[in-house]
Every structure is written in C-alpha cells, then in structure tokens.
Amino acid sequence: MKTLFLLCGDVGCRGYESRQVYDKFLELKADWFDIKFTGCQGLCANGPILQVKPGDIFYQKVKSSDVFEILEKTQKNELVERLLYTDSETKKRYIRTDQVPFYKKQTKIILRTNGLINPKSIDDYIAMGGYAGLKKALTLQPENIVDEILKSGLRGRGGGGFPAGRKWEDVFNAFETPKYIICNGDEGDPGAFMDRSLMEGTPHVVLEGMTIAAFAVGSNEGFIYVRDEYPIAVRNLQKGIHDARKKGLLGENIFGSGFQFDIKIKRGAGAFVCGESSALMRSIEGKIGEPHEKHIHASEQGLWGKPTLLNNVETYANVPYIILNGAKNYKKMGTVDSPGTKVFSLVGKVRNAGLIEVEMGTTLREIIFEIGGGIVKNRPFKAVQTGGPSGGCIPSEYLDLPVDFDSLKAVGSIMGSGGMIVMDDCDCMVEVARYFTKFLMEESCGKCAPCREGLVQVYRILEGITQGRGSLEDLRKLKELGEYIASSSLCGLGRSAPNPLLSTLRYFEDEYIDHIKNKYCVAGVCKVLTKFEINIVKCTKCGLCFKACPVDAIKILDDGCYKIIEENCIRCGECRSACTFNAIRW
C-alpha cells in the first residue's frame, strides 16, 4: 500500500507556509507515496499539520526543510520525533492522531472527511462514502425524509437552534411553487471559521445535504450565500458543483431518479447583518441587505415571496449522516434537546487553538482544558465568550456547564455559530464588552432606533468607563439600555447585541466598579487605569521585557535589575506578554 501524506492546506496552516511544504513534497515526488493538500485538520495553532497514513502519524509545525527527513524516515519506518505533538506540561510525546489530547475528546461527524481528502476531488469524497446519503434519500419518499429530520431533533447550527425538521415540514407543506433552498454561508463573526473550513475542506457534504433537502421539500433551485471574503470557499464549491453535475449528482435527473436540482453561488454583500435571514434573502434578490420583520416565515414567503428553506452550512452537513445512519443513531450523540455534534472554533488564550467538533453536552472544561490543553502560560482562566460578537461571557463557575443551545442561553450567552474565545486574567471584561459593542454598533444596519441609537450610547458609556470617566449611575444606564435594545430591536442583531454587555455586568460587575470607583483595571488593559511594575522577586533578569518594550520605557539599573519608567510607559502590556516568569505586576 502506498504511503499517504495528508498536509493541511487550509487558512491557518497556509499562514504557516504549508504551501511551501506542499511544493517541497511535489519536488521530491516518488512512486511510493502520495501527497494530498487537505482541508482544515483542526489544530491550527500548531500548523502546518501533516498526517501520515497508514499509521496515523501526527506531525505538527512542519517546515519545508523537514520534508526530506520525513520522507527518508517514513520509508525506513522511523519517526521524526521532534515534529510529534508534545505536551508542554508532561513533555509526553504522542504519535498517533487519535492519541493527541486535542483529538481524543472529539467526535467527528461533520468534519469526518475534512482533512482526509482533497477538497477539490469528488472521487475522494465518494471514496469516503460521500453521496451515499443522497443515493439512499432518492429511494425514500420525501415525507419520510422530512420525518427523519424531524425525528433526529436536528437544530439549526446558524445560531438560533430552531428545529430544522419543523422548517423542512413547513416548506414541504407549502402550496406555492417554485420553492427555494438557501444555504447560509455568510459567517460574519470575526475570527470564526467553522463554515469556512467546511465549505473549503468538504464542499460536497454541503452540496449533498442541500440536494437531499431539495428532494425532501420539493425544490429545484438552490443558492449558497458565501461570505465575500471567502474566495477559496467559492472556488471549491464551484468546482464541486461542476464535478457533481458531470457525475449526474446535481442538475437534471440526479442518480437517474428523474429529480432535478441545481445550485448557484451568491457572493455576500460584506456586511455582518446580511447573515440574518431576511436581510440575506433581500441581498440575493439584489436589494439592500436590511432585515425585515419576520412574522411571516420564509417557509411561507421567503426568497421572491416564495416558500424558502434557509439553513446554515453545518446544518446541511448533518443531513447526509442522518439519512445514512438514521435519526435513532444520530440521537445517540449529544443531549436530549440538542442532539448531534457541534463544530467550534476555539481561539483566544488557549494552548491548542483550532477547529474542533464535539458532541453537544461536552462541558466547557473538557473543551478548554482537555481539548484546548488549558490556558496559555498557565494563567488563570477568567471567562469564555461563546457565540461570536453577540455572545455572552461565561465565568469560571460555569466551566462544568454541558454545552448545548439551551444551557448557553440560560447563562446569558448563545451558541451562535460556534465561536469560542477563551480569556484569562489579562483580559479586561469592560474592555471586552466595549470591543464587541463597537463591532456590533458598526455593523448595525441602522434601520431601527434601538439598535442604531442604543448601541452607540452603550459604546460611549463603556468607552468612558475604560478611560476612567465612569460613574456608578452609568451602570444603571447600561443595564437599562441593554435590556431595552434586546427587547425592542427589529432583528436578531439588535436583540442579541447587548449580550456581551449584560453578561459581563452580570458576572463581572466588580470589575466595572473597580474601574469606576477605584480607577483600577484589574486586568491591566485599560491604559489610564493601569500601572506596570516589575516584581523583583520573580524577575530572573533575563531582559525579555527590555527587548519587548516598543518605547524603551524599561531601564537597566546598576545591579542588573530592570525597572519600568512610569512616565515613558504607554501601558501596551508588551512586557507582560514577553515575560515568561509572570514577573510583570500591574
């Protein structure tokens, strides 16, 4: 059997020059091995990632200069030890992918083939069992498919967690024709890359899911709305559509069944709010992407006033699995009310940042400390923000919370599309609220008064507090504004926008009060309220801080100690990040 090298070619790893590694492999091409440039393999922080099959050997941080050695040793059945995953605490080395703690707790359904196939090859996807779901679906009655999705309890992965089966049923029952299928791939959350990785890494699973949906609800025309900043996703999807058509898996007479369905790609309009369903449909229609009141569901009157099924990328990606394995087996994963798995992008102050897929109901602790490997530099965990910019911050007392749609909502956050930002004691919660409010304020479409006017006032007050101009009266105002915006806004953006504010007020009110009363930022982030000092007990006189300071505010004293000159310090915190001994105090 030929040896197969699977090199990650997705965003994260490409940032670490995996392209050069790939080119090197091509340069040294030999008959005994194959090399595949795959979609995201998950552990982006340690990229480029390389897996070797057979043996499932896992290499990380591979450079093009390593390729020769890897080939040589693989041929001799040896390992390149230094490229193996090494636990930073125990110094234990792991060889196989499934032993690496990052992968051990994961359950890959959606991302099953991501990272194992060449995204541009339909044959690769089919070889991994792709399109078997569609083939099976076409032998079933449409109502049975709808029923299976209903029974599976699948909930929309785009944020709201609305039962997918209910939408499918409504569109199935709608009288009017034509009916449309839309896949929401707008993914406007900054820093999120779940849907992107899927569209780039396994475009066919999205196409397959959509085609099954189309057959089930009786639609012949589908759209994928892809965020404008995702050219590779567009390219891979386009290639996928082209190949599927050629193979008779899309277009007229799919699998010889007489069923006809085709998919067009629409590029997003570049605004966060265009991911909102009513704005998205306007945008596809060529109108301004502003939200509208949605008392009449899209399943009745959606795109061009016709019955429309709108689901998220990941929602569709669940469908082939459910059809193949049955609702009963699907429900074995996850929790009772949120079955299945969820893909998260785990980022922030966590060691193993990357793309993960876990069963619903996995606890935050398992995600952050087992899969994520804990907090960078062993600092204390402070909070995790879930759900993208309009998600809430969850404090450490909820680390054992099993993550699903309802549990997150209960603690003042949301599932959103699956962003997870881990924060440590160097993150100021007032600043976090200010930062996300700013993003949302700038992304508000400005149509309705609460969101347009409310957020800008919230922002001004928060900015005041971070700059030492806050008053206790501000806290009352903030709470009132937050509740008002959430209850009175027109669309989901405004209705969820106060989450960062309200959740930090709820769990970290002390920090707000510290800023206001004591003019002190406990995280050392708010410049006016911070003072950095070197703790001479912990200082090893290594001089890292000295080199890191961008304004030369650190001086060497006669005895070799370092000192921060307060007048020159701009409080950027670079010295603190540079110091490996936690010797910078604030």
Place this chain on the structure above:
Amino acid sequence: MVEIFINDKKFKVAKNTKLLDTCKKNNIYIPTLCYHPDFPGFAGCRLCVVEVRKKNESKLVAACEYPIRSIERFYTESEMVKKSRRMTAKLLIARAPEAKEILEEIINEKIEPEFDTLNVQNKRCVLCGLCYRLCHKQGTAAIYTAGRGADKVVQTPYKDANEDCIGCGSCVAICPTGAIRMIDSNGKRALWYHQFELLKCPICGEQHITNQMLLYEMQKTGLSETELSICPRCRREKMGQEMLRGICHEKIVTVK
C-alpha cells in the same frame, strides 16, 4: 376571524390584520413615527411597540407590522411599553434635539434628556426613512441612506446634486420633523444641492412647479405641458375636480 384582547378588552378581527390597524379602528392610540399606510413593511422607529403577554413571559412587538394570527393579549400602555417608548424618544432626541417637541407630541409625554447629543449634522432627522421611501415609491429615487448604524444619513449619492431629483419636495412634505431644507425664493427653489427654476402658472402666475417636475409628469401621466403648468388651485377651479394622479404634487409645502 380571530379573537384578541387589547388592554383586556375583547376584539374580533380578521386574521392577518395588522395590530396597528385594529387599534386605529378602535381609537386606541399608538404612537407611530416611521409608519405610513402607503409604504408598509418598515418597522424601524419602534415607537409603536406593544406588549404581548403570555402566561409567564412578555415580549414587545411593533404594532405597525404585527399580523394578528391567534388569540393573544396585547397591552398598549403597560410599564414595559412605556419604558421602551420613553427610551426610544430619549435616544432619538440625542440624535435630533430639534425634534424634541414633535416627539413629545407623538408619545404624549415630556422627554427628559439623558444622553449626550450625537455629533450629527442634521439636528432634526430621526431617520424614520419616510422621505427616501416616498422618493423611491414615486419613481424618482433621488435620495438614499448612506452609511450604517449610527452613521446612517439620508443623502443624495456623493452628497451632490442628483440628476434624478426633480425638485418636487415630496420628501419635505412627508418629513415629520421638518428636517429637509427647501427654500423657494425669487422664482428659484433650493433643494438637495440643486437650484431649480420655478415655472409660473399661466392663469394666476404662481411659481409652483419645476421644469424637471413638468417633464417627469408629462412622461408619467401623458398630460400636456399646458395642462400640467396650471397650478393645482387653478386647475381645480378650472376643471372642478382633480385630474392628476401619480405624483405627490399636492403635498408640496414651502419652508420659509
């Protein structure tokens, strides 16, 4: 028909009637700002919010766009409603301090300013969107909104004279706060960076219509130039009835 309760009083209405229409018909006052029966579907100002009370939770809905579909209990003057409405008004006067009196009249109470005034040029515009919606509806589409969020403004493209503007002043007429400046003097009309020539009514001599309006209406209605250049008053007198439909010619007001 659906049975509903508004402020604990029972009403029977046809399914899918908008809540605001029902309230209007029954003389229940709901403040509105962005609503206009000719172009529904906006629901932006949120002054018309009404509480929908369920067993253990309440939510606010915009009455102007809320279709009545099942038995529900609505409250138009509850604490929740008043709080939201007051906040909206306070926030709007932080943008448009000169619209204070008008807003007070609409919500029927005094507004206590609570927030810092925003640094925007137009101190009257509350971004209800009526002007540009009308302009688009009548087919001229000369003004749009530019910018997002709090930076949103009603403008002509590139803040410059727009050839599509015919100087009809419909936007001025419909604006609830008098935020659009239009000056008629010496046979000229200044509006949206344009100077329009005003043509005289051949009967009474009143300068009432711009050349561009004349051309636009000729095209749209098929009426002759002589017919259209007669001012509405004279025309009414002359014909004893209004002949012109299509454009909101009648709504023109003059700001001194």
